[in-house]
Amino acid sequence: MSPASSLSRPVIVCFRDDLRMADHPALHEAAASGAPVLCVYVLDDETSDLPPPGAASRWWLHGTLADLRGALEKRGGTLLTLGGPLEKILPRLAEETNARCIYWHHRLHEKERQQDERLIRTLNHKGVEVRAQWGSVLLDPERIRTKEGGFYRVYTSFWKALQGQAVPEPLDLPSDFPFFRVAPSLMKTDRLDEAALLPRHPDWAGGLRSTWEPGEREAHEHLTDFLHHEVDHYGRGRDLMAEEGTSRLSPYLASGAISPRQVWATVGEHGLNGEDARIFRSEIGWREFARYTLYHFPQLCERNLNRKFDALSWRRAPEDLRAWQKGQTGIPVVDAAMRQLWQTGWMHNRARMIVGSFLTKHLLVDWREGEAWFWDTLVDADRANNTMNWQWVAGTGIDAAPFFRVFNPSRQAEKFDPDGDYIRRWVPELAKLSGKALVEPWKAQAEDLHAAGVTLGKTYPHPIVDLAEGRSRALVTFRSL
DNA sequence: GAAATCTTGCA
DNA sequence: GCAAGATTT
Secondary structure, three states: OOHHHHHHOOEEEEEOOOOOOOOOHHHHHHHHOOOOEEEEEEEOOOOOOOOOOOHHHHHHHHHHHHHHHHHHHHOOOOEEEEEOOHHHHHHHHHHHHOOOEEEEEOOOOHHHHHHHHHHHHHHHHOOOEEEEEOOOOOOOHHHOOOOOOOOOOOHHHHHHHHHOOOOOOOOOOOOOOOEOOOOHHHHOOOOOOOOOOOOOOOOOOHHHHHHOOOOHHHHHHHHHHHHHOHHHHHHHHOOOOOOOOOOOOHHHHHHOOOOHHHHHHHHHHOOOOOHHHHHHHHHHHHHHHHHHHHHHOHHHHOOOOOHHHHHOOOOOOHHHHHHHHHOOOOOHHHHHHHHHHHHHOOOOHHHHHHHHHHHHHHOOOOHHHHHHHHHHHOOOOOHHHHHHHHHHHHOOOOOOOHHHOOOOHHHHHHHHOOOOHHHHHHOHHHOOOOHHHHHOHHHOOHHHHHHOOOOEOOOEOOOOOOHHHHHHHHHHHHHOO
């Protein structure tokens, strides 16, 4: 084959949780090859051992894919969105287009890595090269090791080790590069709008649309807004549930509309070195630690990290679970949080700890039930974060001090929603209550409830569990292990 | 600051 | 082998 014909063969960039143009090592390398670039995303709902995205993530994914396609079209290319089993679709596409190389970013989960290994063998066999890099982490998880050569299990140690290394600078947008001209017959197989990403009957995404705008530009706007305003009181502000004290970057990070290296570098560029910026950076560190942990402990999604907890007998309580999911537990702060999740596809981080502790401790329901619900309802659903943090809140292995991890929802509400605005916004039937009565209406005076138009058991549920009893049941159960 | 056990670095 | 330290209570 002559060099000229080799150069005219296209290269493919296979997008995954990295839906952006800037700081995209795979796209960068493909663009630098000089060959015409074909950008593709494969939505695989058919490979059974890899859970497909949940409903809220699918809505988010649709918006992010459309945004990325728009950005590529502005430069004269496009994003081909195909549906089907990745291991069939990608080799077939390579064959049809006579591609000579495919670029992608490593994935984290063991099953994804095994699938990528199989793909590489198939593609190499067909004469297609594969080049993989780390794209949506600060550092290659293999590179952070203890002095003994093992892997960290404690966040602080991990964080210290990570800070001792140089995080790569984010890459700029690739300069102009040629795109592969997608044949109309191939374009007809595009599935972006038929891939069942958007809810139809009923269209429940109204609350998501009015809360969120997916997109790469929007991700950077969120970040710079946050760095100009909220970051100065992040240490305290990030815990106040009624306020916009957090960065709200999570869905953008989960889909890869922005990369952690970009966040890291932007904090540095703003010259932010104070305590609050340090705490914000360490939250990016927690995201990294979740990825690192999932990479090194692939069983994290299914099993307790500490096997001792396998003996724990969780309650089978479908009605309690359902009340929790629907925000009808009778505990106002829990219901506020669960309704915020249902309506907006997102929940404040402090509230996630409260509802997680309530489900796994007061209701003694398996953390995997909570994880599954979050997976389906969060626009920022992320395998690594979701499972590591559920195991953290359940106390099943992430760190060695689970003893006090039974949050008292009412004390949490008083501390982190001091004016009751969070509860009032999401549980409007209690809006006329205030102070203690708003936090614990079951203890309120009958006349206060009456004046506020609240009838327990009618306009708002009785608590499904007595908080003190639930707490002691959890302590007894956990101590018995 | 209690009460608990595991991780990590250093002897 | 031993001491220090461990997000969120």
